[in-house]
Amino acid sequence: xxxxxxxxxxxxxxxxxxxxxxxxxxxxxxxxxxxxxxxxxxxxxxxxxxxxxxxxxxxxxxxxxxxxxxxxxxxxxxxxxxxxxxxxxxxxxxxxxxxxxxxxxxxxxxxxxxxxxxxxxxxxxxxxxxxxxxxxxxxxxxxxxxxxxxxxxxxxxxxxxxxxxxxxxxxxxxxxxxxxxxxxxxxxxxxxxxxxxxxxxxxxxxxxxxxxxxxxxxxxxxxxxxxxxxxxxxxxxxxxxxxxxxxxxxxxxxxxxxxxxxxxxxxxxxxxxxxxxxxxxxxxxxxxxxxxxxxxxxxxxxxxxxxxxxxxxxxxxxxxxxxx
Numbered sequence: 001x002x003x004x005x006x007x008x009x010x011x012x013x014x015x016x017x018x019x020x021x022x023x024x025x026x027x028x029x030x031x032x033x034x035x036x037x038x039x040x041x042x043x044x045x046x047x048x049x050x051x052x053x054x055x056x057x058x059x060x061x062x063x064x065x066x067x068x069x070x071x072x073x074x075x076x077x078x079x080x081x082x083x084x085x086x087x088x089x090x091x092x093x094x095x096x097x098x099x100x101x102x103x104x105x106x107x108x109x110x111x112x113x114x115x116x117x118x119x120x121x122x123x124x125x126x127x128x129x130x131x132x133x134x135x136x137x138x139x140x141x142x143x144x145x146x147x148x149x150x151x152x153x154x155x156x157x158x159x160x161x162x163x164x165x166x167x168x169x170x171x172x173x174x175x176x177x178x179x180x181x182x183x184x185x186x187x188x189x190x191x192x193x194x195x196x197x198x199x200x201x202x203x204x205x206x207x208x209x210x211x212x213x214x215x216x217x218x219x220x221x222x223x224x225x226x227x228x229x230x231x232x233x234x235x236x237x238x239x240x241x242x243x244x245x246x247x248x249x250x251x252x253x254x255x256x257x258x259x260x261x262x263x264x265x266x267x268x269x270x271x272x273x274x275x276x277x278x279x280x281x282x283x284x285x286x287x288x289x290x291x292x293x294x295x296x297x298x299x300x301x302x303x304x305x306x307x308x309x310x311x312x313x314x315x316x317x318x319x320x321x322x323x324x
Contacts, residue, residue: 007233010225011241017222019248022093023256024215029089032208035194038081040204040212042187045220049180058176065181069168076162077182078189084155091148092259097249098137098269099152101242104276105130106160108283114164123282126275133271136264239280243273 028037050060064070087096105127111117119127138149169178194201204212229238246269253259261269 004233004237007229007238008241010229010232011238012244014222014225014229015242015245016248017218017225019093019097019245019252021215021218021222022088022097022249023252024211024218025085026088026093026257028208028211028215029085032204033194033197033199034082034085034089035190035192035197035199036201036204037212038085038190039187039194040190041216041219042078042081042183042185042190044187044212044216046180046183046187048216048220049176049183053176053180058174060180062173062177064170064173065177067170067173069165069170070173070178070181073162073165073169073178074182074185076158076160076165078185079158080155080162081186082189082193083151083158087148087151087155091146091152092253092261093257094246094250094253094259094261094269095137095146095149095265096152096155097246097253098265098272099134099149100155100159101246101269101272101276102130102134102156103159103163104279104283105272106156107163108279110160110164111167115167120282123279126279126282130272130275130279133268133275136268136271139264235284239284240277243276246273 025037025041053060084096084100108117108119108123109127112119134153138153139145166178250261250269253261
């Protein structure tokens with residue numbers, strides 16, 4: 001199998017594993033408060049990654065984790081996890097998965113408004129069209145409107161904060177430390193949510209333990225598959241395969257939870273996917289053009305204003321972390 005084909009297959013597998021992780025989280029919400037679920041998964045994942053770091057002789061704690069951009073990144077990660085899990089608890093898996101795929105659009109918008117990145121009219125049009133797709137799913141003011149849709153939008157906003165902050169994290173902060181701290185931040189956010197919910201504190205029992213273990217395994221499996229995929233092929237070549245998650249979510253939502261997305265929801269999902277793929281394609285073209293820019297009149301070679309960090313797996317630059 002060619003490198004790009006193998007990477008594409010791994011990305012599709014990764015999205016399938018993430019979709020199954022969402023299934024087990026949604027199943028858990030039937031008997032456990034959302035905050036307790038997030039606390040268990042976040043703390044377990046954080047301790048696991050810190051254990052792997054210790055086994056490899058990597059420092060578990062560094063003052064780098066107190067850098068404002070690392071703190072902001074972790075706050076975005078935790079906020080996304082809480083919003084997304086809450087959306088799964090009260091809404092449809094397929095709807096939440098479709099809305100969360102608007103991230104490439106909000107990332108482009110945020111980079112333009114907050115980081116000063118130049119965005120051409122084609123990408124502006126794709127952003128507008130993509131948000132039309134989101135409105136077709138959310139439908140504010142109609143009988144089809146659900147609070148879960150707003151929570152999913154909140155998760156998108158938090159993911160955007162996380163990924164914009166990631167672009168400003170110092171290059172010497174390791175991806176291992178970022179991953180471990182993101183999991184632990186999610187765990188702490190889960191504890192805070194459990195307190196806010198006045199949740200009864202108890203240890204998971206029976207099938208709940210099995211579901212938590214399955215969610216953790218599927219989530220870590222999806223993360224590792226994504227890391228491997230982005231190390232053997234350029235992100236631009238495999239990023240569109242991330243949208244396979246919507247297909248998995250639709251199938252699992254119908255088969256396991258009996259969901260029946262209506263025509264407008266499906267149309268909105270298609271519009272979001274199409275706009276997102278086009279936006280990523282235009283972004284990849286821009287980066288290739290900038291990286292091959294000719295020297296200026298003073299003999300200096302033009303470079304990208306915000307070059308990607310090479311110490312992080314490429315997907316961590318836009319999508320990494322427990323909540324993805």
